[in-house]
Amino acid sequence: MFAVSCLLTEDQFLCSICLDVFTDPVATPCGHNFCKTCISEHWNINVLCRCPNCKEVFNTRPDLKVNTFISEMTAQFRRLAEQESSSSSSGSQQQVSKPGEVSCDDCTGTKLKALKSCLVCLASYCETHLEPHLTKSGLRRHQLIDPVENLESRMCPKHNKLLELFCKTDQMCVCLLCTALDHKIHDVVPLKEEYEAEIQQMIQNRRLKIEEIKRSVELSQEDADRKIADGVQLFSTLKESVERRQVELIDSIREKQRKLEKQAEGFIKELEQEICELKKRNSEVEHLSQLEDHLHLLQRFLSVNATPPTRNWTGVSLCPVPYEGTVMRAVNQVEETLSEQKKKLLEAKLRRVQQYAVDVTLNPDTAHPELILSDDGQQVKDGDVKQNLPDNPERFDTCVCVLAEQSFSSGRFYYEVQVKGKTKWDLGVARESISREGKITVSPQYGYWTLCLRNENEYRACAVPSVRLSLNSHPEKVGVCVDYEEGLVSFFDVDAAALIYSYTGCCFTDKLYPYFCPCLKDGGKNSAPLIISPVNHTD
Template identity: 35%
Template sequence: EGSGISEQFLCSICLEVFSEPVSTPCGHNFCKRCISQTWDTNESCFCPLCKEVFSIRPQLKTNTLLSEMVSHAPRLKRHQLMEPVDDLEDRMCPTHDQPLMIYCSTDQKAICVVCSALEHKNHTLVSLKEAFEQEKVSLQQTVAENQRLVEQRRLKVQEITLETSLSQKFNKVFTQLPPKDQLRRVQQFAVDVTLDPDSANPELVLSKDLKQVHHTDVEKKLRNSPQRFANYAIVLGKQSFSSGRFYFEVQVKGKTMWDLGVARESVNRKGEISASPKNGFWTIVLRNRDQYIACDDPRVPLSPLRPPQKVGVFVDYGAGLVSFYDVDSPHLLYCCFALNLFPVLSTFAF
């Protein structure tokens, strides 16, 4: 029938016939190598077609049906989506002995005028030349979009390589400084952090300037949006940081319980939450007035020289480090590894 292979047999990343086709949770198919490389060079896992983001990297499952279908035509390439119009027009309908001049989009095949009137009258029909031009434009657009994505990924990889190199140089000098000079150095990267009311648990009260938060026993009636923490007194900062270095300070004087640090945007905001790196939280906490703990895996008890009154949080994204400082000492309280973060606060006392 001369219709070539359908676009369903092509990977939308490499534009070639599928090689080891796998399916994502959203139902789209890609070459296993293509989608794995795409996710390896991005900060998050997402579907290149529908852009759905997966907070946890999915287990890719082989599409056995598609693999079987592709295996019967291993030599077909992307330019064979449709045979040239001239070749099809020279062919005759085996039933009506009429030239193939019409394309049935419903059945995806070339037909003659008689076929269109008898067997395909309720189908979507276009002229063969129009169908060919449409497919050519669609393919060109797909190629251009994939080239754009490839270039985007290449630039992102270069940016990360450069940032990592700069961070290594920064840290080589930084670690040789005395504690007071270290703190002074990281304070140069201070950012203006405001709290995000859409994420705040209903028991938290934010100041008008969104710079302060305190806890109450009264739960406000607020819209239960997907961004809002439902069961824990947590609020995120409005600002998201995914590159460079940033530093902010939190006044904790007078508090008997608190959590502070940074978190991924994708953290669970409903149900049970365990603050740990594997769950997207990099925090230190105060419990029972004098128990300071770094919520790492496993948790690490901290022994500050005196109760911190103000805690500084410094993130070096290129190096993947999060550091906590007692601003008034100044001493390094703890250091851990993390990427792609929001400031996060939790408070239980006022």
């Protein structure tokens, strides 16, 4: 048995899936061994029944049986390993190294858990292999620390000393010799102190972030409450309007029905009177027909027939009541109320986005050489002639465009641009990484989210494909609002307080710059400038 224990190692009894000694070992048709539970769960997860070691695929799932021979060998190995571990440690409780723990560098076969690491030898040792460092005079001078991985990375590559200090000036770990030579006048602190300070700063930053998140939730709740109140008020108004119009509609229809019924009653009464009169005449005719004096009969009949009924009923009828017009008027009144409420909502929305107004100025370093910018950086127009300007990589060299100096990479921002008197223009935002050379394609795929005007009255959102917009009025001032985190770019007709168009679901990853293109002068037809206007915050 002793000879067997010398030949066997733990590696021969390890399952390659769980990396532990076999439990209920089974063999696959290709000859490799695994724990029964491990290989079963592995095949349950994967579609193909494949050997984890040699990758052989089995068309049908093998019916695995526990290999009793290997199972008995594993049990014997466990007992031998426990006996050898007990005898070699002289009663000590040395442990096998587990995943994530530092193992002894000198152990062969089964790796035991390291107790100490040597900063001189750059190795870690279990209790048995640590003994020389505790007994031999030469090794006792070595510096021992709690076991750590990657000892080489903890040593100064220049002086081969432990990195136990932190230089705040250069933001790097240093050894004692470094502080005496290269970092003599620098602010140096122990690593522990720096680590603790960094931890405290991280804790503080996270506490501040918690407060920020809580505040955001509070603000969102307040906004939600306002939205609910506004929504309740809106729908209450609409409900009252609909109910009022419903009552008016019913009353109007019933009033018309009453007039019709009254007219019908008059016709019926008159007809009944004439029927009585006609019956009376009929009786007289029947009486006359019994006389033998025919001459007298004819004279009397002509006398009776000389006074006919007072009305010719052939063209008399009841006119149908035009209820459709009544209903349509009621619907139109409801629509007017709805339009009024919708306009109020849009005005409120515009006021809300105007709260995120930012100062925007044009960046002359990005402007095409043909563009003329005002001294205050608030106006831009085409000058028809290229100026001799420095060759700047940020400058648009073909398209008459310009970016703002300000960039935004979070939150919301809003600005307004006067477009009055222009027949062409482009407005919106562009990401920092857009190409400035040659012809550009203005679309979200190329980093532009813009609105444009062409031919005086053709408005489009420059998406792919472009979206033709039908506007009730021609905007003279356009508001641009961006919500970076929400991925939203919206354009407003400021004077009409109307939403023109919104890009939704945008994915922003780098800085965004306000983008302006006044377009070519077009023989003077489009000579008016684009003007960045101060935002008028209305109550």
